[in-house]
Amino acid sequence: MSKGDLQPIIVEGRNCWRIERADKARMIVDAADYYALLERLMADAKQRILLIGWDFDPRIALKPDEDGKGQSLGNYMLQLAKNCPDRDIDILRWNFGALKQFFVPDILSMVVRWKLTRSISFRLDSAHPAGCSHHQKVAVFDDHLAVCGGIDVSSRRWDTRGHQDEDPHRTAPNGKPYMPWHDSTMILAGPVGAALAELGKERWHRATKQELSDLDGEGENWPSDLESDFEGVDVAISRTRAEYEGCKEIREIEQLYLDMIAAADRFIYFENQYFTCGKIAAAIAERLNGDDPPEFVMVMPRTADGWLEQMAMDAARVQLVREIAKAKHGDRLKVYHPHTKRGEPIYVHAKTAIVDDRMIRVGSANMNNRSMGLDSECDVTIDAALPANKGVEPVIARLRTSLIAEHLDVAEEEVVATFRRTGSLIETIEALRGKGRSLELLDLVPPGPMDEFIAENELLDPTSPDAMFESLTERGLKKSWHRGRNWMRRHRPFGRKP
Known part of the structure; x- marks a missing residue:
């Protein structure tokens, strides 16, 4: 293409x-x-x-x-x-x-x-x-x-x-x-x-x-x-807002995540605090079940900040990543966490996404249910396919290179040369990972019974305000996963000509 x-x-x-x-x-x-x-x-x-x-x-x-x-x-x-x-x-x-x-x-x-x-x-x-x-x-x-x-x-x-x-x-x-x-x-x-x-x-x-x-x-x-x-570029503003006192629900951010995943050709590079949204995870899995899918690289904190967040968010992340790994090309998703030279975890609070070096998105929205439908959020996006944005791809590539180089503690030139040689974000990171300050693969340790129960039932990360009051039989990661899978199956790859 x-x-x-x-x-x-x-x-x-x-x-x-x-x-x-x-x-x-x-x-x-x-x-x-x-x-x-x-x-x-x-x-x-x-x-x-x-x-x-x-x-x-x-x-x-x-x-x-x-x-x-x-x-x-x-x-x-x-x-x-x-x-x-x-x-x-x-x-x-x-x-x-x-x-x-x-x-x-x-x-x-x-x-x-x-x-x-x-x-x-x-x-x-x-x-x-x-x-x-x-x-x-x-x-x-x-x-x-x-x-x-x-x-x-x-x-x-x-x-x-x-x-x-x-x-x-x-x-x-x-x-x-x-x-x-x-x-x-x-x-x-x-x-x-x-x-x-x-x-x-x-x-x-x-x-x-x-x-x-x-x-x-x-x-x-x-x-x-x-x-x-x-x-002189055109910038999109996307929002999340729950329905409240006559103001309608807004889920632009959720839709943008799904459209990005559907449109990606080579890769999506994510930096995000959480990954607990079953709908997004299922959309990624559906892409990885297809032929020649893109790579998905996530840079995240090793653990969430706070005991409650760890119980809810870390367990759900492990369950979703394990499920995605079952896809035909499940090895094309890698989740990394950064650490300092002495091995101290670096907490990733950023909410940044880069698609194929043709789109960059920065904002407040995490890849959790709350950011899709509960909390008020705002993201800004620059898409190279918009007429005014022609030629911005090298700038987006430079920003993506800068972020990866920061996490790996290597020169940007090394990232550029390795990516040019491999054509793969995953292979580039794997080639440059080393001792000292660097990136490590997420350890997919199975969650304990309490962690799993909280995560599976989305007790602290509901999909909507109404979901907080639903019974456990009407909510959960599996239902969110099925919603994402069904959406991807109904829609052709978005953002590309048929």
């Missing part, structure tokens, strides 16, 4: 909300670079800073010193308000996650100080069904420069791409060190930034019942010393 035969995977109204032009765009990898950029973007904003997230910790330092300390984010926001009192600073975070923070005196006192500052508005988002969360991570500056991805402005997130062992900068506000952390996001300028501003303002209104004022269109510009990855 020639490149001319490619049809866009992205289709407005099917798997995305809007397709808008980005004058410039750049993927930011790991929070050290993002937090340093965020500090500058907030300082340069003239009219409004809008921060929307799952978590927001005012105790963290955006630029931690060698002791992991520095000016706190909370004090920095107060300084911004003092320096420019006419600039609005609007912060919206998930309500349930905030409740436990209000028992931390330092956080509570800072929130009170914000409340007493006229230009800062800190609000909680509860505009979702019980059991759901607001999971988007979006920042908008002056309504036309935006950041969308997976990085929370929170504790235990800061890290560099070096993921050094015992890096003293990686110290939580409580003084304790935390594990290395890998993440990603994307900064975008132009009409797509305005569209993300519209999404943010709509979310603000749903959560607070108040409208954010319109701006005059002037203000934040792309930082002059920040090199862009893309210029």
